[in-house]
Amino acid sequence: MTAPGSRRGRRGAGHDTRTQLLVAARRRFASDGFDGATVRGIAADAGVDAAMINHHFGGKEALFLAAVEAPFDPGQYVRSVRPEQIEGLAARLLGTLLPVWDSPAGAAAVGLFRSGLHRDWGVSLLRQFIQRRALAVIVEHLPGDDDERALRASLVASQITGLILTRYVLRLEPLASAPHDQVVALIAPNLQRYLTGTLP
Amino acid sequence: MTAPGSRRGRRGAGHDTRTQLLVAARRRFASDGFDGATVRGIAADAGVDAAMINHHFGGKEALFLAAVEAPFDPGQYVRSVRPEQIEGLAARLLGTLLPVWDSPAGAAAVGLFRSGLHRDWGVSLLRQFIQRRALAVIVEHLPGDDDERALRASLVASQITGLILTRYVLRLEPLASAPHDQVVALIAPNLQRYLTGTLP
Numbered sequence: 001m002t003a004p005g006s007r008r009g010r011r012g013a014g015h016d017t018r019t020q021l022l023v024a025a026r027r028r029f030a031s032d033g034f035d036g037a038t039v040r041g042i043a044a045d046a047g048v049d050a051a052m053i054n055h056h057f058g059g060k061e062a063l064f065l066a067a068v069e070a071p072f073d074p075g076q077y078v079r080s081v082r083p084e085q086i087e088g089l090a091a092r093l094l095g096t097l098l099p100v101w102d103s104p105a106g107a108a109a110v111g112l113f114r115s116g117l118h119r120d121w122g123v124s125l126l127r128q129f130i131q132r133r134a135l136a137v138i139v140e141h142l143p144g145d146d147d148e149r150a151l152r153a154s155l156v157a158s159q160i161t162g163l164i165l166t167r168y169v170l171r172l173e174p175l176a177s178a179p180h181d182q183v184v185a186l187i188a189p190n191l192q193r194y195l196t197g198t199l200p
Numbered sequence: 201m202t203a204p205g206s207r208r209g210r211r212g213a214g215h216d217t218r219t220q221l222l223v224a225a226r227r228r229f230a231s232d233g234f235d236g237a238t239v240r241g242i243a244a245d246a247g248v249d250a251a252m253i254n255h256h257f258g259g260k261e262a263l264f265l266a267a268v269e270a271p272f273d274p275g276q277y278v279r280s281v282r283p284e285q286i287e288g289l290a291a292r293l294l295g296t297l298l299p300v301w302d303s304p305a306g307a308a309a310v311g312l313f314r315s316g317l318h319r320d321w322g323v324s325l326l327r328q329f330i331q332r333r334a335l336a337v338i339v340e341h342l343p344g345d346d347d348e349r350a351l352r353a354s355l356v357a358s359q360i361t362g363l364i365l366t367r368y369v370l371r372l373e374p375l376a377s378a379p380h381d382q383v384v385a386l387i388a389p390n391l392q393r394y395l396t397g398t399l400p
Contacts, residue, residue, distance in 0.1 A: 117369060118318040127370045154375035162362020170327045175354035185400035190390040200385035
């Protein structure tokens with residue numbers, strides 16, 4: 001992730017307006033959260049009209065994805081595995097995400113993940129990104145009341161972020177080189193317990 | 201973690217010799233691995249006699265712990281939960297490690313974990329630290345042949361590093377604020393499957 005304020009440029013040209021908006025968005029999303037940050041406030045910080053956010057990004061969600069520099073939207077893949085069918089969801093989720101993480105875009109995402117952890121504002125953006133762009137797509141389909149669903153989602157995050165960390169960052173063998181179908185078979189039962197199992 | 205080479209000082213005084221040895225050790229452990237790096241080679245890089253490593257640190261293992269700047273040796277805690285009794289090991293492990301991670305020394309360890317992930321040499325030291333100081337204490341007691349035990353250990357790492365990341369770095373709720381006994385009850389069954397369950 002590029003540090004907020006590190007890409008300040010001259011104002012006026014479209015490219016500069018876009019950059020100003022990204023810098024302001026990173027600051028606001030990190031400090032106020034996605035819901036707390038307003039399109040109007042970000043535009044004011046950037047010194048441009050709020051209409052410029054729609055013009056350059058198409059809206060607040062797209063501005064957020066651009067601010068985090070996400071190489072892809074994980075929500076798109078999560079939606080593609082039909083999270084409304086919770087039986088067998090863990091295996092479909094891992095079977096879909098492993099090839100993405102092993103692709104060039106996935107390598108960029110892993111790099112983003114590593115660099116995001118290094119600074120507090122990066123952690124804040126990363127937390128919101130995981131919650132809003134990945135977990136939120138699943139959470140509504142999980143069993144239990146709101147508290148239980150949120151707990152299940154954070155347990156899911158503990159296994160999935162740990163898998164990314166162990167396989168792609170620390171590269172601990174033999175998990176780092178295991179073929180996709182073996183990783184799915186090893187980890188899906190644990191992930192499925194977090195999704196739908198009986199929790200204490 | 202302090203970058204290799206970032207604390208070069210004047211030679212001669214004991215403090216400087218110690219610093220030279222730490223700088224050389226970080227470089228060697230990161231590039232050659234713990235087993236590949238030799239006490240003699242590290243001392244030569246630091247421009248001092250190999251006996252200085254025993255004098256200042258007491259040996260290669262202690263030099264490694266100091267080079268990684270570990271605030272505690274996780275192996276000490278892992279050994280205290282009697283890893284040779286594999287039944288119920290996951291619950292004892294989590295029940296012992298959670299209070300450590302929530303202590304001031306644990307906060308320092310989490311900080312080390314975050315900063316270690318940021319650079320390739322930090323990742324290399326972190327990987328060896330996790331393998332040698334934590335997993336190695338458990339791995340010999342796990343069921344299966346060498347390959348299966350190594351696989352179990354890397355699966356254990358995927359859950360434990362993910363728990364540290366989710367609870368202490370990303371601070372995803374409600375897992376971040378859940379009391380220790382709840383976290384143990386939620387995660388121990390999954391961890392125990394990696395330790396002793398039937399794997400595909």
